[in-house]
Amino acid sequence: xxWRVPLADVVVSAEDVDVVADTYRSGWLSMGPRTExxxxxxxxYTGAPHAIATTNxxxxxxxxxxxxxxxPGDEVVVPSLTFVATVNAVAYTGARPVFADAAGLLEPWxxxxxxxxxxxxxxxxxxxxAYAGHPGETAKLREEADRHGLVLLEDAAHxxxxxxxxxxxxxxxxxxxxSFFSNKNLGIGEGGMVVTDDGxxxxxxxxxxxxxxxxxxxxxQKGHASGYDVVALGxxxxxxxxxxxxxxxxxxxxxVENRRRSELDAxxxxxxxxxxxxxxxxxxxxxxxxxxxxxxxxxxxxxDRDELRRSLSxxxxxxxxxxxxxxxxxxxxxxxxxxxxxxxxxxRAVTLPLFAHMTEEQQDLVLDSLERALASQAAAARPG
Numbered sequence: 001x002x003w004r005v006p007l008a009d010v011v012v013s014a015e016d017v018d019v020v021a022d023t024y025r026s027g028w029l030s031m032g033p034r035t036e037x038x039x040x041x042x043x044x045y046t047g048a049p050h051a052i053a054t055t056n057x058x059x060x061x062x063x064x065x066x067x068x069x070x071x072p073g074d075e076v077v078v079p080s081l082t083f084v085a086t087v088n089a090v091a092y093t094g095a096r097p098v099f100a101d102a103a104g105l106l107e108p109w110x111x112x113x114x115x116x117x118x119x120x121x122x123x124x125x126x127x128x129x130a131y132a133g134h135p136g137e138t139a140k141l142r143e144e145a146d147r148h149g150l151v152l153l154e155d156a157a158h159x160x161x162x163x164x165x166x167x168x169x170x171x172x173x174x175x176x177x178x179s180f181f182s183n184k185n186l187g188i189g190e191g192g193m194v195v196t197d198d199g200x201x202x203x204x205x206x207x208x209x210x211x212x213x214x215x216x217x218x219x220x221q222k223g224h225a226s227g228y229d230v231v232a233l234g235x236x237x238x239x240x241x242x243x244x245x246x247x248x249x250x251x252x253x254x255x256v257e258n259r260r261r262s263e264l265d266a267x268x269x270x271x272x273x274x275x276x277x278x279x280x281x282x283x284x285x286x287x288x289x290x291x292x293x294x295x296x297x298x299x300x301x302x303x304d305r306d307e308l309r310r311s312l313s314x315x316x317x318x319x320x321x322x323x324x325x326x327x328x329x330x331x332x333x334x335x336x337x338x339x340x341x342x343x344x345x346x347x348r349a350v351t352l353p354l355f356a357h358m359t360e361e362q363q364d365l366v367l368d369s370l371e372r373a374l375a376s377q378a379a380a381a382r383p384g
Contacts, residue, residue, distance in 0.1 A: 004316030005362045008183040009355045016249055023245045031216060035244040039193075041251055046168040048176075048195035050202035053244060054209060057157045057179025059237035060192035061089035064153050064175040065127075067204035070095040074124040076153075079110040080325040080342045082129040086155045087326045089177075090127060098123070099327040101339040105298055106281040108345050109136025112144050125151040130159035130169050132322075133185070133291030134282050138164070142172045153177075156195075158293035160186045161258040165287050170195050175205070180247055185261070185291050185356075186254055188246045191239055208234040257356035261292035264358055268295055271367050277303055277374040281349065294322055295354040297370075298345065303377055305350060311373035317366050320351040 023034060035053050043051035054060045070076060072094035078087050080099045090097045100114035109131045126145050128138055138154070145152040152173030156162075159169040160178055170176025175198070180191030194205050210216055212234030215227070262284075269280050281296045299305055309319050325346045327336040352366055 003318045005318065005353045005358070005366055006355070007318040007320050007351065007353050009357065010182055010187050011357055016246055019245045019249045020242045023242045026241070029241050031210075031238050031244075032241050034241045034248065035239055038239075038244040038248040038251075041248055042178075042193050043195070045251060045254075046171060046195050048168070048171050049197050050195065050199065052194040052202060052205045052209060053239040053247075054192040054194060054237045055239050056190045057177060057181060057184075057192035058085040058089065059209075059235070060177035060179070060194045061085055061155060062092050062235070063194055063205045063208055063237060064177050064196075064201075065089050065093045065095070065125075066208055067201050068125060068151050068153065068174060070124060073122060075120060075122040076125045076127055077110075077115055077118045077123060078127045078326075079129050079131075080327040080339055081108045081131060081323055081345060082155065082326060083157070083323055084326050084329065086127060086129050086157075087332065095124065096122075097127075097332065099332075099337055099339060099342075102341045102345060103137060104341060105345055105348075106279065106283065107136070108281060108296070108342075108349070109134060110141065111341075112137045112140035115141070115144050115148075119148055119150075123148070123150060125153055127153045127155060128173070129155040129157070130162060132282050132294035132296065133158040133160075133162045133169075135159075135162060135164040135169055135285055135288055138169060138172050145173070157181075157184065157192075159291050160184065161254055161289065161291040163289045164285060171197065174198060175201055180243075185258060185293055186247060186250055188243050188250065191243050191247055204232075207232055209237045210234060211236060258289075258291050260356045260358075261354060262290060264354055264363060265290070265292045265295055267360070267363060268352070268354075268367070272297065275367070275371050275374065276300075277378065278370065281345075292354065294351055296322060296349050296351045299348045299350065301348065303348075303374070305348065307377065308370075308373045309350065311376065312366075312369050315365065315369035315372075317369050318353060321346070321349065322351045 039051045070093040074095040076090045100118040103111035154176035156170035156176040157179035175196040178193040212232030
């Protein structure tokens with residue numbers, strides 16, 4: 001279907017194509033000089049001493065879990081309102097994910113207050129997720145993790161460009177993982193990044209990223225090594241040079257695009273004040289520059305969300321749900337906890353379109369279609 005307003009959209013400029021084409025012409029296609037450049041630029045951008053590029057965001061998540069030493073017998077507190085990769089990355093190590101509730105109906109991030117009931121003697125870490133690029137309670141979670149002697153890991157897939165108190169998300173914990181999937185703010189198709197201020201952890205991530213090898217092809221090409229040993233059971237989580245070049249190019253305009261997202265977010269909020277039946281979630285935080293990866297609204301109890309989404313679809317407006325709670329998926333549902341706030345949000349939230357080059361005319365179409373759909377439901381509910 002050709003949407004009049006898609007949920008997300010990516011523009012690949014002629015200059016983007018040129019840098020990728022130049023990379024192919026160079027003849028060096030796996031990790032090399034462009035990967036090194038991207039890692040340095042991303043480290044500079046986030047303020048992290050170490051940045052390690054990966055093949056995708058899931059690989060970045062798995063690497064921060066594995067490099068932190070998680071394994072069988074360990075437990076990790078996780079949110080349920082997230083993409084399943086956040087939780088799978090913990091499970092890949094043999095550790096057990098333990099779900100904790102969200103902070104509020106309009107605050108769909110992991111609640112620091114929920115840790116107390118989730119922590120057991122086996123708990124080794126907390127994995128937070130910056131929902132929609134919002135800092136949520138990251139600083140509080142860091143305090144709680146420190147108080148309990150736990151490792152804080154950050155899924156910052158939504159948060160490229162989010163800074164709170166002058167500090168980039170992904171740098172509050174032992175390590176942070178970013179995603180460059182096509183619908184992300186820094187979208188290149190597939191790709192990811194690990195950031196950390198821990199030199200030893202960074203070294204383990206680099207080792208595990210490429211089969212546990214002590215030297216890579218690019219090291220040998222530069223004359224820095226003549227051979228290699230394999231000292232750990234690693235993975236093939238390398239990024240390729242064309243995507244690294246594209247990410248470095250797109251990073252140059254990320255802040256401009258995120259500012260446009262911020263303008264659209266504010267415009268949504270202003271207009272929604274006058275629309276009955278719906279309330280915007282994720283109120284921007286003080287002293288924070290937001291990535292605004294998503295814009296979600298919560299419907300009044302009793303409204304038919306499926307019917308509303310059908311009405312918007314008929315108007316050419318694409319919507320989505322972020323996310324089906326992970327603790328309800330069959331693979332994690334056995335003996336899972338009750339998470340009332342998470343479940344209420346998951347049943348009433350809708351994600352509306354938001355992307356950097358969205359026009360005001362497109363946004364007006366979303367708002368007009370939403371208002372008509374809600375008014376139709378209200379009229380149908382009136383007696384007589």
